[in-house]
Amino acid sequence: MSIFKLLSRSAKPAQASPAQTLPSSGAAANPQLFGHDERNGSHKDTTTSKKRKRGLDNEDSASALPADIDFFGGASRRTEETREDDAKTRRTEHARHSTDDPVSLGREDGGADTVEAYDEEESKRILRSHKLKIVVLEDFKAKEEEAPTEKKKKSKKRKSKNDVADKKKNAKQQLYPQPLASFAELRTRYGISRRLAENLREQGYKVPTEVQLGALPLLLGKRTGDSNSSTVTDPSGAGLAGDVDLLTVAPTGSGKTIAFLVPIINALLSEAKTSNRSAGPRAVVIAPTRELASQIVNEARKLAKGTGIKAALMKKGMEVVERAEDNVSEEANDSPEPSDEEHGSASDDSDTGAQMVQQPKRRKRRAELVKADILVATPLALLNALKLQDDKFADLPSIRHLVLDEADVLLDPLFREQTLALWNVCTNPKLRVGLWSATMGSNIEALTTSTLTARWTSLSPPPNVPRPPLIRLVVGLKDTAIPNISHQLTYAATEQGKLLGLRQLLHPTMSSSTSTTPSLRPPFLVFTQTIPRAIALHSELLYDIPPQAGGSTRLAVLHADLGAAARDAIMTRFRRGEIWVLITTDLLARGVDFRGLNGVVNYDVPNSAAGYVHRVGRTGRAGRDGGVAVTFYTQDDIPYVKNIANVIRASEKLRGVGEDEGSVKQWLLDALPTPSKRDKQMLKTRGVEARRRVKDGEGRGKGRISTKSGYERRLEGRKRGAMIASRGLAEGNVERKAIAAVSESEFEGFDE
Ligand SMILES: Nc1ncnc2c1ncn2[C@@H]1O[C@H](COP(=O)(O)OP(=O)(O)OP(=O)(O)O)[C@@H](O)[C@H]1O
Numbered sequence: 001m002s003i004f005k006l007l008s009r010s011a012k013p014a015q016a017s018p019a020q021t022l023p024s025s026g027a028a029a030n031p032q033l034f035g036h037d038e039r040n041g042s043h044k045d046t047t048t049s050k051k052r053k054r055g056l057d058n059e060d061s062a063s064a065l066p067a068d069i070d071f072f073g074g075a076s077r078r079t080e081e082t083r084e085d086d087a088k089t090r091r092t093e094h095a096r097h098s099t100d101d102p103v104s105l106g107r108e109d110g111g112a113d114t115v116e117a118y119d120e121e122e123s124k125r126i127l128r129s130h131k132l133k134i135v136v137l138e139d140f141k142a143k144e145e146e147a148p149t150e151k152k153k154k155s156k157k158r159k160s161k162n163d164v165a166d167k168k169k170n171a172k173q174q175l176y177p178q179p180l181a182s183f184a185e186l187r188t189r190y191g192i193s194r195r196l197a198e199n200l201r202e203q204g205y206k207v208p209t210e211v212q213l214g215a216l217p218l219l220l221g222k223r224t225g226d227s228n229s230s231t232v233t234d235p236s237g238a239g240l241a242g243d244v245d246l247l248t249v250a251p252t253g254s255g256k257t258i259a260f261l262v263p264i265i266n267a268l269l270s271e272a273k274t275s276n277r278s279a280g281p282r283a284v285v286i287a288p289t290r291e292l293a294s295q296i297v298n299e300a301r302k303l304a305k306g307t308g309i310k311a312a313l314m315k316k317g318m319e320v321v322e323r324a325e326d327n328v329s330e331e332a333n334d335s336p337e338p339s340d341e342e343h344g345s346a347s348d349d350s351d352t353g354a355q356m357v358q359q360p361k362r363r364k365r366r367a368e369l370v371k372a373d374i375l376v377a378t379p380l381a382l383l384n385a386l387k388l389q390d391d392k393f394a395d396l397p398s399i400r401h402l403v404l405d406e407a408d409v410l411l412d413p414l415f416r417e418q419t420l421a422l423w424n425v426c427t428n429p430k431l432r433v434g435l436w437s438a439t440m441g442s443n444i445e446a447l448t449t450s451t452l453t454a455r456w457t458s459l460s461p462p463p464n465v466p467r468p469p470l471i472r473l474v475v476g477l478k479d480t481a482i483p484n485i486s487h488q489l490t491y492a493a494t495e496q497g498k499l500l501g502l503r504q505l506l507h508p509t510m511s512s513s514t515s516t517t518p519s520l521r522p523p524f525l526v527f528t529q530t531i532p533r534a535i536a537l538h539s540e541l542l543y544d545i546p547p548q549a550g551g552s553t554r555l556a557v558l559h560a561d562l563g564a565a566a567r568d569a570i571m572t573r574f575r576r577g578e579i580w581v582l583i584t585t586d587l588l589a590r591g592v593d594f595r596g597l598n599g600v601v602n603y604d605v606p607n608s609a610a611g612y613v614h615r616v617g618r619t620g621r622a623g624r625d626g627g628v629a630v631t632f633y634t635q636d637d638i639p640y641v642k643n644i645a646n647v648i649r650a651s652e653k654l655r656g657v658g659e660d661e662g663s664v665k666q667w668l669l670d671a672l673p674t675p676s677k678r679d680k681q682m683l684k685t686r687g688v689e690a691r692r693r694v695k696d697g698e699g700r701g702k703g704r705i706s707t708k709s710g711y712e713r714r715l716e717g718r719k720r721g722a723m724i725a726s727r728g729l730a731e732g733n734v735e736r737k738a739i740a741a742v743s744e745s746e747f748e749g750f751d752e
Pocket residue numbers: 028031204205206207208209212250251252253254255256257258437438590591592593595617618621622
């Protein structure tokens with residue numbers, strides 16, 4: 001039975017019936033990914049800890065964690081009985097605070113009535129069990145203090161060297177800040193705005209994910225109601241108090257967006273009274289694609305609802321700063337003005353929700369000045385808006401918070417120049433920077449450090465504020481795919497084999513549905529290497545979905561050559577469940593969050609291991625189980641596929657899958673060649689060459705995908721076959737070869 005026919009049986013064909021448990025859909029039981037080792041007793045027993053004293057004495061060391069933190073252990077293995085125990089414990093905790101309303105704990109000023117802080121040992125244990133590692137990557141202040149000391153004390157060179165070594169050691173010191181036990185603590189312990197806390201609760205977030213558990217305390221800094229002080233530093237004594245630049249590496253779908261937005265919105269709210277809101281945006285979030293930027297704006301708006309904080313997506317035609325030429329033109333106001341067409345029309349911005357300020361007396365060309373507190377943009381869109389006549393860029397001194405989402409790609413050669421230019425126009429000495437991604441090479445760390453230093457020393461006048469440290473937070477193993485998805489690495493030999501494999505996924509046969517490997521169910525994404533290949537694959541599959549299941553409307557292609565409106569429309573239809581199979585390029589590989597996505601097909605292998613991590617990370621988000629990632633590879637891909645096989649192996653290891661049971665067996669790893677550095681670089685920049693050489697529709701090369709649908713080609717094939725047959729098949733080999741060629745190209749698909 002075709003999955004499409006099955007799905008189309010429901011009253012609303014666009015959605016699966018509730019009875020069907022589509023793997024990645026629905027609410028995530030537990031958004032956290034790690035912590036199972038707690039149960040194995042790998043950590044120290046904490047019988048004496050404060051939290052344990054609060055009614056958890058009978059549980060083993062893992063369960064000794066507060067219920068809200070111990071979801072890991074619980075996620076896969078917790079019994080009904082222990083769940084009930086946890087619920088009781090939670091109720092007891094709430095009773096202690098005389099309310100069941102998590103966000104209303106504490107007073108308006110955020111004081112009193114908070115749970116006790118963890119001691120350092122317990123903080124360490126919790127952070128370790130959730131695979132969080134936080135280190136001071138660069139303690140610039142200590143370094144600056146160290147420099148003159150070294151100069152002056154030449155005679156004590158040896159001693160000085162020891163000092164430097166000690167300080168270096170300290171600079172890489174590991175931190176164990178208080179982990180965030182629940183979102184309620186954001187209000188009670190960190191005193192975030194009541195409205196912000198309510199907005200978080202309204203969205204149903206209860207348990208913080210690992211990255212939130214570690215990053216929010218670091219970024220919010222100030223803690224209220226702790227026993228010794230209302231404003232305290234972290235227990236490690238690093239003196240952070242929220243004033244840090246942060247580089248975060250955390251798995252895909254682990255909730256990084258909330259982790260960077262909450263502290264920004266909260267800071268903007270507390271600065272609101274003192275800051276000049278008309279001076280321009282105060283926070284900028286840069287993302288590599290328009291789709292991701294628009295998603296971040298939506299998230300920010302939900303979190304900032306009712307707070308007065310505005311978030312806007314940077315669009316064509318928006319102005320961010322008033323420029324000198326605007327003022328000049330004010331005087332020449334009556335003279336004819338150039339057309340404003342190059343900046344797009346105002347209606348383009350109608351869905352942004354940003355307040356556009358009309359400047360009636362100004363030059364028409366610069367008619368709109370965005371008045372948003374948080375501006376979200378792709379690098380080029382923002383740079384274009386800042387471009388001055390002399391090819392320089394206008395400064396943005398109002399920006400206090402800069403976030404680079406998907407920082408590794410933003411600092412990759414493709415975007416590096418633009419991103420650094422934007423970083424440099426943020427001239428506020430109190431600028432705080434956040435770099436976030438699921439993958440981060442060490443070159444990005446080095447680039448971040450050098451950029452921070454270059455920027456700091458170039459500030460004029462020299463800043464009279466302390467220089468914040470650069471902290472690195474890593475969740476889990478760096479550059480690894482999330483453990484909660486099933487991987488399938490499938491050798492398809494040729495392009496035809498891949499097409500056959502994809503059709504098999506669209507129309508699973510009985511034998512494949514009873515096989516042990518999990519089957520892929522719509523909605524899913526299909527990634528190709530290039531735009532022409534995405535377009536061609538879309539044409540090829542256009543009529544593969546039966547009309548009774550919605551036909552060709554269930555299939556769509558999304559790529560960067562489409563206009564903004566078309567891209568938005570496809571995204572909306574896919575999110576609504578109207579499109580079931582979306583063929584795309586790496587445009588959607590990063591950041592984009594489709595909650596109900598059941599799987600990902602790498603029709604063409606990704607260009608790097610990081611590419612694989614991001615692509616497959618579109619499924620299994622927020623801890624959801626059951627997502628499937630299928631990767632086809634051909635003869636042409638063999639030189640490059642080992643990196644991907646290694647990522648799969650590491651992810652399965654995290655999941656606890658044994659070496660013999662995983663989808664990548666040792667013999668395969670041994671057989672695959674290790675790509676050279678040069679090969680990797682070539683792959684990253686150009687993709688698999690064979691697929692570039694053969695352009696869409698040209699000849700019958702091995703990299704070709706037909707631009708005609710399979711259905712159309714079948715019809716043509718039948719006609720041709722009939723003609724050949726009518727000429728008489730007995731005429732010899734020539735015709736037989738022709739028939740063979742036709743039938744090779746006309747795969748019939750899998751019927752029921
Ligand atoms: N604490 C939480 N509990 C449940 N769901 C959460 C929580 N935090 C975030 N989410 C949900 O998890 C999903 C993924 O979040 P988000 O897009 O921020 O992930 P990400 O870490 O930025 O991923 P990527 O690396 O792919 O960009 C979103 O749908 C978000 O609403």
